[in-house]
Amino acid sequence: MYPVWEGMFIHSAMYVAIIATFHVLASHLTVAAAWFNLYIERRAVRENREELYEYLKRSALGLMVFAYVFGAMAGVGIWQSTTAANPRGISTLIHNFVLYWGSEWYMFLIDVIGIIAYYYTLGRVGKQTHLRLAWLLALGGSGTLAIIVGILSFKLTPGAWLENGLSLAGFFNPTFWPQVLMRFAFMFVITSGWSLIIATGLPRGFFEREKIIRYAGAIGLIGLVVGVGIWFLWYQPTLPAHARSIMSSRAIVPITYPLIITGVVAAAATLTFSYFRPQLQRRWIALTFMVLLQAAIFGAERVREVIRKPDIISGYISSNQLLFADLPARGVEREEQRLKEIGMLGNLPFLLPADQIDVANISTTDAQRQIAVGHVLVVQECGSCHNVSLQTQIRFADQHLVLRSLADLFVLRQRTTAADIDAYIKGIQGFPYMHEMVGTDAERAAMAAYLEDFIKQTYTNQPAVIGQK
């Protein structure tokens, strides 16, 4: 167990979501753009069409700076933010898959050194040599995608790993194949957007401008159709029943699906338009398309994260960072059961015993001390997914913007006294996306006392929820 970082102004989980969304856009773009550029370059070489190199040069420079470097930075950002937000979750992944990540790192080195070589040698080295670089970029990028999907999909469907503890079983888990193919298909939608941005920047009347826009439209449409098809016919049916039930629960913020659908519709419309009317395509349309796509990715990635609730690794470790299942194959014993019996406080690193909490404040009353104890527990048990203090609320006027605030949830359910909250927490496992609270009755009572106080802190004036998520 580690210290808790709640976040500042923004909840720690939202930092992860924001950085991850950008990373998804950039990383998917690098892979599909590499294939698209390879396609263009092969035509340039085979048909001896020098003018296509102008597009490749513009695309490569933009990719080098935007997608590869910023994508890499956002990748590191995901490490940093997930580490700070939920260290034991990332620790489980690392201790299973560090050498898979090490393998991905090689692919990533190929990507980054490759794009430097690709850009700086364009027009300098022989055409066949440069075409080989394009191949290496496309293959290296696909390698990164293939490897990371194994790790990502493991979180939702660890499969046989839960019995045999073998990394290969966890990596090639039940949703690996549909997810890797689906992402591969959707990548081409993103790269179409990118190609439209680059191609619409070419001078009007440029020899290949319209053709590139048409190629982009066609390839993007194929990716979209294949991706949506895999979603409905293969990926979604493979999801565990628990995940499917959460998809239709209120755990998913209502705006999420409209965001995704808007992105899909915008993609279909923009790409069809590009295919049939390439001469009318404009840069502002392409940019708008990319923005809508980014919003849709945000929605889709949030769904992917939320349908795992209440676990970080489904069936193994919950969002409160406690192991709740044995893994005999790796000699791992669950922690939750023992802590339910003996209590959380004083029994995990960084969780002080109750009598050491708030000791510096000698004028504290028993009631205040109970609230202080409850604060420690609520932060530990609920803080990973919920706003549990004013620290991660953005407030203006009498309103606040928050991530799944417990104050808001209890107000909406009209449970605002400690007694009501206590009873509510006691049966919290009735929700499909919640585990039973870990700890003793006294600890639960302390949590309820703190939550009552937190509601009062939040609603000093009048309830006004604008950021219910």
Add this chain to the structure above:
Amino acid sequence: MLEMMRDPLGAPFFPVVFQALLVVTWVLHIHFVTGAIGSSTFSIYAFWRKDPNLLRLGRITARLTPNMVGLGIVTGIAPLLFVQTIYDPLWYAANTLTGFWSVTFIFIVMGGYSLAYLLFYLKGSKDGRLLWSAVASLVLLSFAGWVMHVLHQVSIRPDQWMSWYAPGGVIDTRGVQFHAYDVPRLLFLLPLQAGLSFAATLMFVSWYLRQRVDADPTFLDWTAGVGRRIGLWVAPLYGVFGLLWAFTEGPEFGLTAFIAVVAIVLGIGLFAFFWLQNKQPVRAGAKALGVWALALVVVAVTREVIRAVSLGRFNYSVANYPYIIDWGSVIMFGVTSVVGVSVVTYLIMVIYQSGLSADGTVSAKAEGFGRVATAMLGAWFGFFVLIGLYSSLFLR
């Protein structure tokens, strides 16, 4: 407490191998990171002085900075992986205690890179009109270095974690405090190392470009001389601040003499090396990079010794880290290493050889190697699918 915090899954291979990989990959990472700080600092100096030769070199180094940052980020991923495999309690505690800065770090780096890139995009800013951008970039990149320094310093002081997290029994979940730092250590590892990384890079690049038939030998000889002079000035300071590091942080871990000896050897050794290149520094370019790499290995090992001694006080040792041999991991990493090293070698050969001639010639030997490397990467997907099918069908 530290042993209890270790991940119960253990490492998937011998922990000492991860420790070795951590040291080696950190050397690569720190060279590029400090090289970026060095080239950025030099650009600012050059833009400010406006001497024609300095300005010409400053414009080149301004364009070098974002590439060095990019490579620094990429090479930084590997030590990030290995540190959390064998030092998970340290890394995770430090990152949560300093959570806000740990997360903000990447935005700071993005800002620094973007501002450095502004110079790159404008081809080094003719006449140095973008001096402000270079200064702001340097400030941000240095601040990112400061954040990483604090994270490391926090991580090796487990005895103070609880007092930082819950002073007076009240938990602080903001992660905004810079809990631990050592200024001499920071100066040794960041700005001074930046000077030396940059000096070695400058000599290497001069040596490399000098081999081209269309090279400007006068300018390149002068450039290598600049690199040597920077080395001559910075090396003694490196030794002095290493000594200060020994006297400020050393006593806490009983390592004063050890760090001091390392600092003296590095300071004198590097000074002697640069001093001896007084005749034709441009010819010592490759040697300079090799010597500097060796020095960085010494620094990396020194950091490891400090960490090991610090954790030894709490009976935490990498040698005792639990592990299993996970053959799936080993096979995947082993095969990908062979393929990855081959392809990266080919890419470096293309960059290196094409830069040596005006017409970008790549040798037939390199091309042959490239064909093999590309085929290996293609075959890797065959291996990946086969092992995937085997796992999907037989490991259920």
